[in-house]
Amino acid sequence: MSAVLPGAREAAAAAAGALAPALPPAPPAPRRAPGGGGAWTGVIVATLAVTALAPLLNLVVPAGSAFHLGDYALALTGKIMCYAICALAMDLIWGYTGILSLGHGLFFALGGYAMGMYLMRQIGRDGNYQSDLPDFMVFLDWKALPWHWALSDSFAATLLLVVAAPGLLAFVFGYFAFRSRIKGVYFSIITQALTFAAMLLFFRNETGFGGNNGFTDFKRLLGIPIAQPSTRMVLFVLTGLVLIGFFVFARWLVASKFGRVLQAIRDAESRVMFCGYEPVAYKLAIWTLSAVMCGIAGALYVPQVGIINPGEMSPAASIEIAIWAAVGGRGTLVGPIVGAFFVNFAKSWFTQAFPEFWLYFLGALFIAVTLFLPNGIVGLLRRAGGLSALLRRVRGGRA
Amino acid sequence: MTPELMQAGAEARARAAARSADSGYAGGRTVSYGRRVEPGVVDLAHGRILYLEDITVSFDGFRALNKLSLDIAAGELRCIIGPNGAGKTTMMDVITGKTRPDAGSAWFGSTVDLLRLRESEVARAGIGRKFQKPSVFERLTVFENLELALQADRRARAAVAARLSLDQRERIDAVLRRIHLAGEAQRLAGLLSHGQKQWLEIGMLLMQDPQLLLLDEPVAGMTDEETERTAELFRSLQGAHSLVVVEHDMKFIEALTADDPGKKVTVLHEGSVLAEGSLAAVQANEKVVEVYLGR
Numbered sequence: 001m002s003a004v005l006p007g008a009r010e011a012a013a014a015a016a017g018a019l020a021p022a023l024p025p026a027p028p029a030p031r032r033a034p035g036g037g038g039a040w041t042g043v044i045v046a047t048l049a050v051t052a053l054a055p056l057l058n059l060v061v062p063a064g065s066a067f068h069l070g071d072y073a074l075a076l077t078g079k080i081m082c083y084a085i086c087a088l089a090m091d092l093i094w095g096y097t098g099i100l101s102l103g104h105g106l107f108f109a110l111g112g113y114a115m116g117m118y119l120m121r122q123i124g125r126d127g128n129y130q131s132d133l134p135d136f137m138v139f140l141d142w143k144a145l146p147w148h149w150a151l152s153d154s155f156a157a158t159l160l161l162v163v164a165a166p167g168l169l170a171f172v173f174g175y176f177a178f179r180s181r182i183k184g185v186y187f188s189i190i191t192q193a194l195t196f197a198a199m200l201l202f203f204r205n206e207t208g209f210g211g212n213n214g215f216t217d218f219k220r221l222l223g224i225p226i227a228q229p230s231t232r233m234v235l236f237v238l239t240g241l242v243l244i245g246f247f248v249f250a251r252w253l254v255a256s257k258f259g260r261v262l263q264a265i266r267d268a269e270s271r272v273m274f275c276g277y278e279p280v281a282y283k284l285a286i287w288t289l290s291a292v293m294c295g296i297a298g299a300l301y302v303p304q305v306g307i308i309n310p311g312e313m314s315p316a317a318s319i320e321i322a323i324w325a326a327v328g329g330r331g332t333l334v335g336p337i338v339g340a341f342f343v344n345f346a347k348s349w350f351t352q353a354f355p356e357f358w359l360y361f362l363g364a365l366f367i368a369v370t371l372f373l374p375n376g377i378v379g380l381l382r383r384a385g386g387l388s389a390l391l392r393r394v395r396g397g398r399a
Numbered sequence: 400m401t402p403e404l405m406q407a408g409a410e411a412r413a414r415a416a417a418r419s420a421d422s423g424y425a426g427g428r429t430v431s432y433g434r435r436v437e438p439g440v441v442d443l444a445h446g447r448i449l450y451l452e453d454i455t456v457s458f459d460g461f462r463a464l465n466k467l468s469l470d471i472a473a474g475e476l477r478c479i480i481g482p483n484g485a486g487k488t489t490m491m492d493v494i495t496g497k498t499r500p501d502a503g504s505a506w507f508g509s510t511v512d513l514l515r516l517r518e519s520e521v522a523r524a525g526i527g528r529k530f531q532k533p534s535v536f537e538r539l540t541v542f543e544n545l546e547l548a549l550q551a552d553r554r555a556r557a558a559v560a561a562r563l564s565l566d567q568r569e570r571i572d573a574v575l576r577r578i579h580l581a582g583e584a585q586r587l588a589g590l591l592s593h594g595q596k597q598w599l600e601i602g603m604l605l606m607q608d609p610q611l612l613l614l615d616e617p618v619a620g621m622t623d624e625e626t627e628r629t630a631e632l633f634r635s636l637q638g639a640h641s642l643v644v645v646e647h648d649m650k651f652i653e654a655l656t657a658d659d660p661g662k663k664v665t666v667l668h669e670g671s672v673l674a675e676g677s678l679a680a681v682q683a684n685e686k687v688v689e690v691y692l693g694r
Contacts, residue, residue: 253559256558256559256560256561257546257547257558257559257561258555258558258559258561260539260543260546260547261547261555261558263536263538263539264536264539264547266538267535267536267537267538267539268534268535268536268537270497270518270530270534271530271534271535271536271600271603272547273517273518273519273522274495274518274519274521274522274527274528275522275547275548275553275603275607276519276522276523276553276607277519277547277553278517278519278553279519281554281555282555282558285555331538
C-alpha cells in the first residue's frame with residue numbers, strides 16, 4: 001500500500017495541474033456554453049501544458065526534482081484524457097440533444113479493439129508461443145487468422161476501422177431507433193442492452209477477440225517499442241491534442257445553427273418537426289459523431305493502458321461516462337471534461353485509500369450532484385462567478 | 400341502374416351544383432381541367448385550401464373523429480368551437496400528420512394528400528401549427544427561437560454552415576416587433592410569461608409564413624389586452640393566409656368575427672360537425688345550445 005501512495009500524491013498534483021487549464025473562467029453570460037475569450041485562453045493554456053509542459057516535466061526534469069512529473073501520473077492523466085473525450089461525446093448527445101446513451105462504452109471498446117488487433121499483430125513472433133498468430137489463437141489451437149482479422153496488419157486500415165466500426169454500428173442502430181421514434185428512458189435501456197449483449201459476445205472465445213482476457217502484452221506500435229518513455233509521451237501529447245481538437249470542434253458545432261436545432265430537439269422535439277425539420281437526420285448525425293469520438297478515444301486508450309477486454313463494454317462502464325458528464329455539468333462542453341478528471345482522479349485516490357468504499361462514494365456523488373448541483377461543478381462555479389460579479393456590482397453601486 | 404344509385408347520382412349532381420355557386424372562381428383563375436401540378440405550389444383553383452372528408456379516428460374503440468368532413472376556403476379565418484372531447488385537437492393531429500386516421504381523406508389544396516406526409520413534410524408544404532400548451536425552445540433565446548422557424552434549408556448539412564443574412568435579420572426583427580417581444584430578444588424563452596410564450600409561438604408561425612395556420616386555443620392564459628391584440632393580429636392575417644382557430648373563449652370568437660358578422664363558425668361535437676354558420680346563427684342553434692348546456 002505504502003508503495004502506491006506516493007503515486008497517488010503525484011496523481012493529485014497532476015490533477016491540480018491538469019484541471020487548471022481545463023477550467024476556463026466562467027463566461028459572463030451564464031447561459032451560453034461557448035463563452036467569450038475565456039475558453040480560448042483555456043484552450044491555449046491546455047495546449048501548451050500538453051505539448052510543452054508535460055514532456056518537459058516528465059522527460060527533462062530529473063526524477064529527484066520536486067517538479068518531476070512521474071510516469072504514473074503521466075499515464076493516469078493520459079488515460080483520463082481518453083475518458084474526457086468520451087465525456088465530451090456524451091455531452092453532445094445527452095447535454096445538447098437530450099438523448100441519454102448508456103451504451104457509449106461499447107463504441108469506446110470497439111475503437112479500442114480495432115487498435116488492439118493491430119497491436120496484437122505487431123507482437124509478431126515475440127509472444128509466448130513464438131507463433132505468427134496471437135497467443136490466444138495458438139492456445140485455442142487455431143491454424144489461421146479469422147476473416148475479421150484480415151485488415152489488422154495495416155495501420156492505415158486500423159485507423160479506418162477505429163472510425164468505421166463504432167460509426168457504422170451507431171449509424172445502423174441509430175437509424176432504426178430514431179426512425180421508430182424510440183425516446184427517453186426506452187432509448188437508454190436499449191443502448192444499455194446493446195452494450196451488454198456485445199460484452200457477452202466478446203466474452204466468448206469463438207468470437208475471435210481473445211475472450212475474457214481480451215488483448216494485452218503489446219510490444220510495438222508502428223515497429224517502435226510501445227513501453228519506452230518517448231512513445232508514451234507521443235501518445236500522451238496526441239491524446240491531449242485530440243481532446244483539445246474535439247473540444248474546439250464541439251464548441252464550433254454547438255454554436256452553429258445545427259447545434260441550435262439539437263438544443264431545440266432537446267427542448268421540444270414536436271415543435272422542431274412542425275417547424276419543418278426532420279429530427280431523425282439531426283439525431284443520427286450527432287449520435288454517429290458521438291460514437292466515432294468514443295471510438296477514437298478507445299483507440300488512444302489501449303496503447304497507453306496496454307490492455308483491452310470486454311470489461312470496457314460492461315453496463316457500469318457506460319453508466320460511468322454519463323456520471324462524468326453529469327458531475328461536471330451537462331450542456332457546457334467544458335463541464336464533462338472537468339467531470340471526467342474530477343471523478344477519475346477521485347477514483348484513483350479512493351480505490352487506493354479506501355478500496356471497498358469507492359462505489360459507495362461514486363453513488364453518493366451522483367446523488368448529491370443530481371439533488372444539489374443540477375448543472376454540475378461548472379454550474380456551481382458559474383453561479384459563484386455570477387455571485388461575485390453581483391457583489392462587485394453592489395459594492396460599486398455603493399461607492 | 401338501381402333506384403339507390405340513381406338517387407345517389409342525383410344527390411351528387413345537386414351537391415356539385417351547390418358547390419359551384421360559391422367556389423367557381425378563385426385565385427384569379429376559373430376552374431378548368433388540365434392544370435399542371437407544380438411542386439411547392441398549393442393548388443387553390445377550387446378555392447379550397449383544406450378538405451377533410453369522412454375522417455374517422457378511433458382510439459381503443461372510442462371514436463375521437465366520426466366521419467368528419469370540413470373544408471376551409473383560401474384566405475378564410477374559420478373558428479371552430481366545441482365542448483371538451485369534441486375532437487378538435489385530434490383533427491389538428493390528423494391534418495399535421497401526427498395521427499393517421501382509420502378512414503377518410505385530407506387534402507391541402509387540390510393536389511397535396513396530407514395523409515401521405517410526415518409532420519415535417521406537412522410543415523414544409525405550408526401548414527403551421529400552434530399547440531394548445533405553448534411549445535417553444537425554452538433554453539434558447541427568443542431570437543434563436545424565431546431564427547429556427549425562419550424559412551430556410553431544413554437539412555442538417557445546410558444547418559452546419561447556415562449564416563443569417565441581413566434580410567433575414569430584418570425579418571426576425573419585424574416579427575419581434577409584431578409580437579411585442581422586441582425588448583426580450585436575448586432572453587431565454589423559458590423565462591417568458593405564459594402569454595409571451597404564446598406570442599412567441601405565434602411569432603414562430605409567422606416566421607414560417609405558412610399558407611394555412613392551425614391555432615389550438617391560442618389565447619389560453621392571456622390577459623384581456625393580449626387577447627384583443629391577438630384577435631387583431633389574426634384578423635390582419637386573413638386573406639393572405641388561411642387560419643383555423645380552435646377556441647373555447649367566446650369573447651375571443653366574437654372579436655375574431657367582429658369584422659364580418661357572416662363569417663363561418665363550425666361547431667364540433669363527438670367527432671363530427673354539429674353546426675356551421677355565422678356566430679349568431681350557431682349560437683341560436685338549438686342543438687348547439689343543448690350540447691353546451693347539457694341535456
